[in-house]
Amino acid sequence: MMGSALLWGIAHLATDRRRTGFALMITHLALMAFVLTVLTAFSARLLALAVQPSWLTILSITLGLIALAWSVVIIWSFALVRPEAANTTGRAVLTAVAAALCVLVLVPTAYAAHLAYLSRDVVDSLFTAPSSPVMAEDPWNGAERVNFLLIGADSAPSRPGVRTDSMTVASVDTATGATVLLGLPRNLERVPLPPGPARRRFPEGFTGAGDQSTPGLLNEIFQYAEDYPEMVPGVHKGQRGPTMLKQTISGILGIPVNYYAIVDMRGFAEIIDAMGGVRVTIKEPIIYGKYREGRLPAGTRRLSGEEALWYGRSRTDSDDYVRMGRQKCLLNAVAKQADPLTVLNRFEGLATATKRAISTDIPQGLLPALVDLSLKVKETRIRSLSFVPPLINTAYPDWNLIRRKVAQAIAERPANRTATAAGSTSKRSPENPLALDSTCG
Helix, strand or coil, rough: CCHHHHHCCCCHHHHHCCCHHHHHEEEEEEEEHHHHHHHHCCCHHHHHHCCCCHHHHHHHHHHHHHHHHHHHHHHHHHHHHCCCCCCHHHHHHHHHHHHHHHHHHHHHHHHHHHHHHHHHHHHHHHHHHCCCCCCCCCCCCCCCCEEEEEEEEECCEEEEEEEHHHHHEEEEEEECEEEEEEEECCCCCCCCCCCCCHHHHHHCCCCCCCCCCCCCEEHHHHHHHHHHHHHHHCCCCCHHHHHHHHHHHHHHHCCCEEEEEEEEEEHHHHHHHCCEEEEEEEECCEEEEECCEEEECCCCEEEEHHHHHHHHHHCCCCCCHHHHHHHHHHHHHHHEEHHHHHHCCCCCHHHHHHHHHHHEEHHHHHHHHHHHHHHHHHHCCCCEEEEEEECCCCEEEEEEEHHHHHHHHHHHHCCHHHHHHCCCCCCCCCCCEEECCCCCC
């Protein structure tokens, strides 16, 4: 019976039911060969299928059927080899063994089916149903690059509204995965708004809810659009802010912003706690808190979600631009440490935190192509260009200079992976704006 749990049909062969035994054995070997082939030869394709709700449903049903069939074989084998009724002890032991084997089969498959259900729930919760079908042959509609606006949002009961304190556009080459991160500081003033009602209200650049002489900041535009529906006509509440911010940043950078993803900073802390913390190296002590009551000592350490939040938010004894650098380091650390084993072990907590923390307008139909693109990105070095002093004066930004630098950055092809590696010895300067920061913390 235990042999049949490992290889179907052994109990049948042992009891001279050869035809049935060989049929079960061949079926089992064929099933195992199919699973191993799929896991090895088509692993990349599996990632694309794992973000499609229909396939996740098929996976759940398939796992349930396999577990049921396996249990039937175990029970069938037990019925063939069980001791005579007179052998009460032997029959009781064998019954317990059969039940234990069924549990060993059913529990892992039930858990896997549960993870598939959670995955489908996350996909359905986060990603919108496509308004038009995505063509598998050309999901990016012929575009050479696709641009994602990544927003870190800060909100709190004591501070009404949403402040987009972290805004980065990831511009990705759809053929190679070569990526440039374009960082915009929150305190850019008098930014030009998109044509239409917003431009007519602020012809000289955004000044916020105050009078026209007061400079408005880039991180105020999101909430302003939510508060004044006429700025983005025809767009419903909850999408007015992202729509206006996408259009505004598109105009600033001179490139189309295709999609956005917003991460709530408090929710980001929950994600880090769900993955068991994040390990970073802090070069110098970081002081935080309204009354300087908190301190993150220098050194390599694992930060909790709350500590990571302060690591990415604190401006005490520093400024917005130092904070922007730490935020990039934190995102990089999270991406590297969210390995498949960590994600699998903590999947349920991560799924719950992710649904609360992230919102996006990426359609579900684009997810398989996005998975393929992310695999390409992992094989390249990510370059970074931040529009901060001395390159840009945030009070009087040179919009033409910003657009020229963006065009140069996305047109440039790195000579090799080493030249743009994180940790490079090259220094950032107005003449060399694409050199990556060599330190974090």
